[in-house]
Amino acid sequence: MHIPVLLKKSIKSLKIKKNGIYIDTTFGFGGHSKEILKKINNYGKLYSIDRDPFSIKIAKKIKDKRFKIIHGLFSNIKKYCKKYNILKKVNGIIMDLGMSSMQLNNKNRGFSYKKNGPLDMRMNQKNGISASEWLIKTKEKKLSYILKKYGEERYHKKIAFNIIKNMKKKPIKKTCQLSKIILNSTPYYKISSAKKTFQAIRIKINNELKELKKFLKKVLNVLAPKGRLSIISFHSLEDRIVKKFMFNYSRKFPNLPSSIPLTEKELKKINQKKKKIKIFKKIIPDKKEILKNYRSRSAILRTLKLK
Ligand SMILES: C[S@@+](CC[C@H](N)C(=O)[O-])C[C@H]1O[C@@H](n2cnc3c(N)ncnc32)[C@H](O)[C@@H]1O
Structure with missing residues (x-):
């Protein structure tokens, strides 16, 4: 079993529209996906992605015409959006990084330093x-x-x-x-x-940090106007990347090296081309959640909204 982390708070952060289009980039055991399906109506749509064939097997058990499972990498998000004709139409994306409990607890996957098994670690x-x-x-x-x-x-x-x-x-x-x-x-x-x-x-x-960076480079071109992106990360390496990305886009001027001499007019021109986003205060689990699910203790949820 996998207990989803910050489930209610992360879904709330997406401000789900009943007839909206949503993507869960990390299906896992489907905790976040199932919560989204509860909130959308018959006109809504959910596309979920996972790289792990085991997650795909679980997802295929969901018989719901509003739901589509994609086996692949979330860094290919733009390609999938083109394929399903939802580019710039996506109202919200949820990303719950790291391993699922199913991956960690299965000794044959080789993720656990406590359980003996083949040293594999591939998702x-x-x-x-x-x-x-x-x-x-x-x-x-x-x-x-x-x-x-x-x-x-x-x-x-x-x-x-x-x-x-x-x-x-x-x-x-x-x-x-x-x-x-x-x-x-x-x-x-x-x-x-x-x-x-x-x-x-x-x-x-698993090239995890490269995957995240590649995804972030594409994600703002996938979202619809006012679309939201919520990311749950579990360690400082991931959170640093997410935080830097969000802060950079929310700044009035882009983060350029100080050695580049640019006039204010030139900066404004660069800025006009830049996507504008609003970022929200980070959310962490409360004591109750940590007591119930120890894995959640290091989770950080960050959300942005396209302007
Ligand atoms: C923490 S789990 C998600 C759990 C899920 N939110 C739930 O409630 O069941 C992370 C999942 O993301 C998948 N994953 C990790 N990196 C990925 C990538 N680059 N592309 C697609 N899936 C990825 C893993 O295989 C794993 O199943």
Whole structure:
């Protein structure tokens, strides 16, 4: 089971029009999608996307003519909108980033540092290479860099060194093999020490931050006037990207390097071409939600509205 995070608040933030067109970019177990379907009428439409074939299987059980499931990446949102003839007609988009509990709790997917299983970590096992294969072809310096950048791991050098050293003896094929090496590389010997490294490798394997950036580049051209975008992120790396994007578009003048000499007139011209948005105050879960669903503790919801 997957308990959707900030479900009511995120759906409320979309200010759903009964006959509107909506996109759920991260279907997962369908928590947000089902809530949207409750709010739209017979003229409304919901398109949901997920890269994980398992989510698609679940979505296909929803028999509702207002609903369409798309198997693919949310970075392709513009392509899908063109295909379904909804470009610039979308009234609201919801994005609930990260892994679903189904992915994390299934030991065969290899996302969990606590459960032993094949070291895979792909959200779509039919695409790309597994974490185990990636480790084999990655050099120590690059691995250390990824752990630092995507995991903000303090002991990135030591962990990378020990992973490579161990792999010279035998390949790391199982999650618990990797967790053990990480535990032996940090001073605490606590299982939670493996969390950051697992996060970093998962982000790398699934290109998660690149996917988000590619999506953000396209999303404002997909929304209808006054359309809304709500994004729930779970760690500072994602939230930083979302926040920077929203702040940049809500500013009077774009975020240009100070070294570019431009007159006010030139700046105004650039600004006229820029999409105008309004941003809303960020929302975080209350204590009650965190107690009910511990996974929600780090969630941040940010919403923008096209002017
Ligand atoms: C946190 S879960 C969403 C849970 C969902 N909101 C619910 O209530 O059940 C995130 C989902 O996004 C999917 N996902 C992650 N990155 C994606 C991408 N780039 N394109 C499409 N789906 C993606 C994952 O496969 C996962 O199922």
